[in-house]
Amino acid sequence: MPFPETVLLAAFAGLTIYLGLPVGRLRNLSTSWQAMLTAGAGGVILFLIFDVLSAAMDPVQAALDAARHGGAVGPFLADASVFAGSVAVGLLSVTYATTRLRSRAHGPALPQQLAMGTALGLGLHNFSEGLAIGQSSSTGATSLALILVIGFALHNATEGFGIAAPLASGERPSWAFLGALGLVGGGPTFLGGVVGYTFASPLVSIAFLGLAAGALVFVFNEMMAVVRRFALPMTASTAILLGLIAGVGTDLILTAAGV
Secondary structure, X not given: OOHHHHHHHHHHHHHHHHHHHHHHHOOOXXXXXXXXXXXXXXXXXXXXXXXXXXXXXXXXXXXXXXXXOOOOOHHHHHHHHHHHHHHHHHHHHHHHHHHHHHHHHOOOOOHHHHHHHHXXXXXXXXXXXXXXXXXXXXXXXXXXXXXXXXXXXXXHHHHHHHHHHHHHOOOOOOHHHHHHHHHHHHHHHHHHHHHHHHOOOHHHHHHHHHHHHHHHHHHHHHHHHHHHHOOOHHHHHHHHHHHHHHHHHHHHHHHHOXX
């Protein structure tokens, strides 16, 4: 597939994240609905953490299996080091940055900060998705690239809800802020398509998946802190379960379709 078509399709796959962002402008919701939206988004994020970590671990486990059967140990050590280091950097860097912002605000994380942190984590994840699209296209696997575009486009629409749901409480976000969230969360799919078409690097993919996993772990913890303040444990647990089922269900549908 030619380069211009590849990057346009990668951009399309990323920009579907905007479909879920208008949820952040919903207002006049009861406490129960606010708790359900935030907890449901937490369930989606929980699944994405599992999904991202699984994708990052696949090449590490493959390198370990190769080393166990007489192959070189170096590739495994490199993959494992990049994986562990990127998860640590993703978690600790976002924690540090948010802590600094929180200390200046003299209070808990604002919904806007939580939404931007979620968008950042998902953006790192979506960069790796763009890499997969670009690499498939550059190697001539056009059918696979198209399937990946469709699958990631559907997946990113769900991610938009995960970003915007915490914004349902507090000050209503502007359309410009929602636009910035979509650019941070979905734009890296386009950038990943450009980089992936230019050169293939499994280590780069592992690094961005690890960074995404670390950032999303922090985001999930912050979401649960917000949910606990609503003091509706059964409502929240039900919503987390529904969000988790939605994430798993979407993934199973994409797997059945061959993505």
